[in-house]
Amino acid sequence: xxxxxxxxxxxxxxxxxxxxxxxxxxxxxxxxxxxxxxxxxxxxxxxxxxxxxxxxxxxxxxxxxxxxxxxxxxxxxxxxxxxxxxxxxxxxxxxxxxxxxxxxxxxxxxxxxxxxxxxxxxxxxxxxxxxxxxxxxxxxxxxxxxxxxxxxxxxxxxxxxxxxxxxxxxxxxxxxxxxxxxxxxxxxxxxxxxxxxxxxxxxxxxxxxxxxxxxxx
Numbered sequence: 001x002x003x004x005x006x007x008x009x010x011x012x013x014x015x016x017x018x019x020x021x022x023x024x025x026x027x028x029x030x031x032x033x034x035x036x037x038x039x040x041x042x043x044x045x046x047x048x049x050x051x052x053x054x055x056x057x058x059x060x061x062x063x064x065x066x067x068x069x070x071x072x073x074x075x076x077x078x079x080x081x082x083x084x085x086x087x088x089x090x091x092x093x094x095x096x097x098x099x100x101x102x103x104x105x106x107x108x109x110x111x112x113x114x115x116x117x118x119x120x121x122x123x124x125x126x127x128x129x130x131x132x133x134x135x136x137x138x139x140x141x142x143x144x145x146x147x148x149x150x151x152x153x154x155x156x157x158x159x160x161x162x163x164x165x166x167x168x169x170x171x172x173x174x175x176x177x178x179x180x181x182x183x184x185x186x187x188x189x190x191x192x193x194x195x196x197x198x199x200x201x202x203x204x205x206x207x208x209x210x211x212x213x214x215x216x217x
Contacts, residue, residue, distance in 0.1 A: 082204065089199045090188075097184045098166055101134060108146070111135070111169065114182040115150040118171045122180055127156045130163035130170045 101107050118127070131139065136158070139146055143158045156171065163170045168183035181187075188195070 082200070085203055086196050086199045089203070090192075090195060093195070094188065097188075101167060104138075107167070111139070111167075112146060112150040114169050115147065115152055115156070118169070118180050118182055119150065119152040119156070122171065122173075122178065124173055124178070125155055126174045127171050128159045128174055129156050130159045130161050130172075132163050132165050132167065135167065135169075136162060 100110065115129070140158060147156055163183060165183035165185055168185075168187065170179070170181050170183055170186075172179040
């Protein structure tokens with residue numbers, strides 16, 4: 001009977017030990033499960049954070065590209081408008097020069113200035129001047145008086161050849177190997193960049209005004 005009790009006690013002890021071991025294994029399993037779940041949640045949170053960061057960076061880059069594109073488009077449109085306005089002023093200037101002969105006194109003063117500039121620049125006594133048909137008829141009789149008023153002490157012969165121009169004067173020496181074109185068209189072409197800068201400065205205040213001006217104002 002004692003042996004049976006011992007056996008029963010041993011069995012109970014083994015059972016209790018097995019139960020404790022099972023409880024310990026269960027607790028370890030639960031801890032491991034919690035650890036795995038916590039690690040999984042952390043990895044998921046990290047991936048979510050990276051995804052959100054990458055999405056935010058992509059959105060920011062896209063936004064910057066859109067802003068840059070919009071700014072470039074605005075600058076392009078403003079530049080076109082800028083040059084449209086400058087060209088409009090130059091067209092007005094050309095139209096003004098076309099009509100300048102309707103103001104005889106002012107036109108005569110301008111022509112004197114162009115002749116004076118030619119005399120100072122060329123300093124020759126064998127110059128020949130060409131005018132357009134209208135000016136040739138208007139100044140042929142008083143040509144010498146015009147030269148004297150311009151301060152041209154050296155003689156400048158008035159050619160019978162006409163200049164195909166709106167106004168102004170074209171000069172060359174008798175050998176035709178030296179020329180100064182002071183017609184309105186030639187001066188506008190030479191002064192084009194300077195005029196554009198001056199107009200730009202006057203309209204937008206963004207360029208230094210050049211000291212060189214056309215004589216017709």
